[in-house]
Amino acid sequence: MRVWRTLLAVVLVASAAPTVLLGVLVVRDRGGVDAPVIAAALASAALAAGLSAIAARRITRPIAECVRGALEIARGRFGHQVRVFARNEIGDLAYTFNHMSRQLESYDAENHRLIAALERGYLETIRSLASAIDAKDPYTRGHADRVAALAVEIGRELGLPAEALSALEYAGILHDVGKIGIPDAILAKKTPLSSDEMALVRGHPRIGAEIVGGVAFLAAAVPAIRSHHERWDGAGYPDQLAGEAIPLVARIVSAADVWDACTSDRPYQKALGPADAAAVVGTLRGTQLDPSVHDALLAVLERRGLLRAATTAA
Known part of the structure; x- marks a missing residue:
């Protein structure tokens, strides 16, 4: 959320700056501000705010999805996949994350298999020891x-x-x-x-x-x-x-x-x-x-x- 607000402010300032500059020039040229100019300025500001929000959301939403995926992995839910389709560096990050998650799931399954086999070996060993006692x-x-x-x-x-x-x-x-x-x-x-x-x-x-x-x-x-x-x-x-x-x-x-x-x-x-x-x-x-x-x-x-x-x- 903090990243979204920061991006919104940066994009909004960048997109509104030309409008503000144009308004200053118009005021200087005409010596005042009339209703059409005010309406145009407000419309421009509203458009800049909307486009800024969309741009910020397009960047931060994939990041938030990757964060949620990382939390799922931290909870032990290996294999969790994030749904990010951006064709940029964030998309590459999501692809790498998904590959890592699948590998962790595979390693976790293999570890469980090895632990189960080890426990079966332990059990068979102690059963053999118990049988030696029974034989007495x-x-x-x-x-x-x-x-x-x-x-x-x-x-x-x-x-x-x-x-x-x-x-x-x-x-x-x-x-x-x-x-x-x-x-x-x-x-x-x-x-x-x-x-x-x-x-x-x-x-x-x-x-x-x-x-x-x-x-x-x-x-x-x-x-x-x-x-x-x-x-x-x-x-x-x-x-x-x-x-x-x-x-x-x-x-x-x-x-x-x-x-x-x-x-x-x-x-x-x-x-x-x-x-x-x-x-x-x-x-x-x-x-x-x-x-x-x-x-x-x-x-x-x-x-x-x-x-x-x-x-x-x-």
Whole structure:
């Protein structure tokens, strides 16, 4: 707008100057000003103003269009094209801008493709690591993938954003990564663990968090890895956190972990059916499990048809 006003003033002065000069000469020649001269001067001034406004607009409108296009690019809307058809330097600027915008769109698409491929590679790597942990204990084979899938569904039920769902997937897969240092004999032991053995097992959340703590893309999953054995009532481990002091991702992974533990064969118990497992999990609501997360878990299980099927069978 400031450029438009400046151009208007410059063009107006340039176009009005001859009229003013002519008027001065007429006044000097005739010794005064009559009505026709005044009318001609006003008409000339009006024409000069109109032509000046048109000229200024023709120059500033393409500039304004380029500015709007630049703002769209700044907002990340790559590929935006400006509609400027002037056959002058401003038209050349618009053509160059449009070419740049298309190139940025192409680079952005390629970056998204590479990032997606990189994330898939990361995911496959951590799945391989989880499989190595599962191989130590045949009773938990597939446990990590099941916990990850269920945790993501619970997160969706709670309306969490995509970033949190990714953290839940990574945390679900790696929540037991700290067990990699626990002897197989302890993991597969069918009799009660000694106090020393229990202390060793209870150290796996802390160890797991330390293992992945230096990996930048897993940073959001670390709280769940460390705190998935914390309890809503504060009686968990390793930090005895309680209530909402426990990270939400950890509360969600905990609920998914409990459900899978109830419905899988373990050295110390046979798998429970959905109805019996739901009953056991229900007793943990408000003590071990966050009530809202427990309710979201049940909603997911109902959507899967597990609880309805169990109810029908009963």
